[in-house]
Amino acid sequence: MKITEKEVRYVAELANLNLSEAEVHKFQADLDEILGHVERLNEIDTTGVEPMAQVLYAAGDTATWRADSERPPLGTDIALANAPQPGAGYFKVPKVIER
Amino acid sequence: MDIRSLTIGQVRDGLLARRFSAVELAQESLRFAEAHNPATDAYLRFSPERALSAAARVDEKIARGDDPGPLAGVPVAVKDVILTKGLRTTCGSKLLADYVPPYDATAIARLEQAGGVILGKTNCDEFAMGSSTENSAFGPVRNPLAPDRVPGGSSGGSAAAVAQGTTVVALGSDTGGSIRQPASFCGVVGVTPTYGRVSRFGLTAFASSLDHIGPLARTVRDAAVLLRVIAGRDPLDATSAEAPVPDYTQSMDGNVQGLKLGLPREYLKDLTSESGDLIAAGVETLRKLGCEVREISLPAADYAIGCYYIIATAEASSNLARYDGVRYTFRSEASGTLSDMYRHTRGEGFGAECKRRIMLGTYVLSAGYYDAYYLKAQKVRALIARDFARAFAEVDAIVAPVSPFPAFKLGEKIDDPLAMYLSDIYTITGSLAGIPCMSVPCGKTAEGLPVGMQILAKHFDEPTMFRLADAFERARAN
Numbered sequence: 001m002k003i004t005e006k007e008v009r010y011v012a013e014l015a016n017l018n019l020s021e022a023e024v025h026k027f028q029a030d031l032d033e034i035l036g037h038v039e040r041l042n043e044i045d046t047t048g049v050e051p052m053a054q055v056l057y058a059a060g061d062t063a064t065w066r067a068d069s070e071r072p073p074l075g076t077d078i079a080l081a082n083a084p085q086p087g088a089g090y091f092k093v094p095k096v097i098e099r
Numbered sequence: 100m101d102i103r104s105l106t107i108g109q110v111r112d113g114l115l116a117r118r119f120s121a122v123e124l125a126q127e128s129l130r131f132a133e134a135h136n137p138a139t140d141a142y143l144r145f146s147p148e149r150a151l152s153a154a155a156r157v158d159e160k161i162a163r164g165d166d167p168g169p170l171a172g173v174p175v176a177v178k179d180v181i182l183t184k185g186l187r188t189t190c191g192s193k194l195l196a197d198y199v200p201p202y203d204a205t206a207i208a209r210l211e212q213a214g215g216v217i218l219g220k221t222n223c224d225e226f227a228m229g230s231s232t233e234n235s236a237f238g239p240v241r242n243p244l245a246p247d248r249v250p251g252g253s254s255g256g257s258a259a260a261v262a263q264g265t266t267v268v269a270l271g272s273d274t275g276g277s278i279r280q281p282a283s284f285c286g287v288v289g290v291t292p293t294y295g296r297v298s299r300f301g302l303t304a305f306a307s308s309l310d311h312i313g314p315l316a317r318t319v320r321d322a323a324v325l326l327r328v329i330a331g332r333d334p335l336d337a338t339s340a341e342a343p344v345p346d347y348t349q350s351m352d353g354n355v356q357g358l359k360l361g362l363p364r365e366y367l368k369d370l371t372s373e374s375g376d377l378i379a380a381g382v383e384t385l386r387k388l389g390c391e392v393r394e395i396s397l398p399a400a401d402y403a404i405g406c407y408y409i410i411a412t413a414e415a416s417s418n419l420a421r422y423d424g425v426r427y428t429f430r431s432e433a434s435g436t437l438s439d440m441y442r443h444t445r446g447e448g449f450g451a452e453c454k455r456r457i458m459l460g461t462y463v464l465s466a467g468y469y470d471a472y473y474l475k476a477q478k479v480r481a482l483i484a485r486d487f488a489r490a491f492a493e494v495d496a497i498v499a500p501v502s503p504f505p506a507f508k509l510g511e512k513i514d515d516p517l518a519m520y521l522s523d524i525y526t527i528t529g530s531l532a533g534i535p536c537m538s539v540p541c542g543k544t545a546e547g548l549p550v551g552m553q554i555l556a557k558h559f560d561e562p563t564m565f566r567l568a569d570a571f572e573r574a575r576a577n
Contacts, residue, residue, distance in 0.1 A: 003462070011465065014461050016441040023451075030455055034517055035462075037405055041479055046478035051480075052477050093425055
């Protein structure tokens with residue numbers, strides 16, 4: 001087994017995902033099968049291979065630099081327009097600390 | 100005028116000859132699309148006000164004698180992961196059901212600047228994660244050629260709309276095959292350009308090192324015209340390329356004599372016989388046009404699925420972290436602390452496939468697993484890119500299948516995620532290498548299901564890709 005239900009619950013915590021018991025069972029089985037397939041990567045020798053962190057390395061290091069100039073921002077009203085709970089120019093969230 | 104088969108060129112000729120106005124065409128297109136949408140549910144919503152005002156601007160330009168632009172009056176459908184200012188953009192997710200973007204994607208701004216008329220937003224797999232469009236929170240799309248079958252995915256709504264004739268062209272997005280595979284399943288042309296060719300500003304991020312915006316169309320020429328409009332450097336996307344954008348139609352002269360084509364032997368073993376026969380017949384057509392076809396090898400291709408589903412899910416788990424109930428419309432009603440709010444919002448908001456990929460991506464990036472999974476996958480990705488670089492030292496383009504099989508039945512694969520992932524085998528390698536690839540119609544099975552042929556070329560060599568696709572399309576028409 002590649003992944004246990006305990007690990008599934010731990011990963012869900014890391015990902016801030018509330019999962020039902022049924023989802024924990026299902027994802028344990030799904031992830032186990034997928035990780036089993038992914039294990040095949042160990043068959044291929046990657047000794048001395050640089051990881052591909054950039055897709056188009058042909059571009060020079062400074063190709064995407066831009067002038068550090070001012071641009072008008074969206075503005076508070078527009079930025080808050082999709083907020084589930086805006087208030088006084090801010091995003092409101094539940095209490096973090098109980099008094 | 101048959102609205103279902105209109106091309107960009109026909110729209111332009113009709114407008115300039117004053118056979119119809121852009122507003123008349125937009126009205127008729129909207130009427131037709133709204134009437135026929137229930138057969139496929141390709142569109143999630145229409146944008147009549149936006150379409151009619153864009154069309155009116157085109158008519159004004161024509162009346163003044165100004166150039167109305169290369170997409171003058173052309174109806175366009177837009178995948179619902181691409182932001183449209185003031186026009187609801189849901190990404191096929193319950194989480195964004197009410198999200199109204201405050202700005203336009205650069206591709207949207209460019210196509211409207213060029214005279215394009217956006218008819219509406221098309222359905223897709225949630226956050227573009229899927230190969231069938233069954234992962235949309237708003238229900239599936241049906242294939243216009245076979246209503247009991249999927250249109251492919253994730254850009255299934257865009258492909259279905261083009262195939263059904265409810266738009267002339269469409270925009271899709273492609274991370275591992277999400278333009279090419281639905282284009283193949285619906286019998287239309289779909290193009291994934293070189294990584295960085297089209298700005299992703301305003302494309303909802305799924306896997307940033309793999310995401311592309313690209314065109315879907317009924318003809319190779321229309322796809323080429325639309326790509327030229329949306330391509331090019333954009334200061335708002337640091338990954339967009341500086342390379343100049345050619346007029347792709349210039350290369351489409353029908354002459355492919357002496358072009359060297361590679362046929363990857365690793366791609367030909369898992370095909371269903373009918374799809375394989377159609378690809379073989381397509382290759383024979385190219386040979387008759389004067390192409391030199393030789394077998395090539397892409398040895399790392401066998402590891403592409405594992406590599407892709409590590410890199411794409413790792414990036415997705417990070418990109419989707421922003422949907423936490425604070426900024427983007429949906430928040431769980433469940434009470435509790437801030438941390439509870441995050442967890443409930445995400446647990447209730449995301450569908451099963453997004454959760455599965457967030458879980459996989461979080462797992463492969465978690466402490467102790469990074470080197471074994473993510474770093475290993477990045478090295479394998481380098482080997483896949485190296486395979487292509489070697490192949491392109493010998494050949495001008497690569498010809499391959501798009502999918503191991505034609506459109507499958509709705510519900511057939513939804514309960515087997517690994518089988519669904521494995522069906523992306525032929526499209527994923529090109530995505531990992533960042534090279535331009537496209538699907539061009541190659542024929543139909545005995546049941547009438549379309550099969551697409553994939554053409555892949557070197558970085559920024561879209562001209563060769565389009566030249567070959569156009570010659571193939573012409574040969575098939577004769």
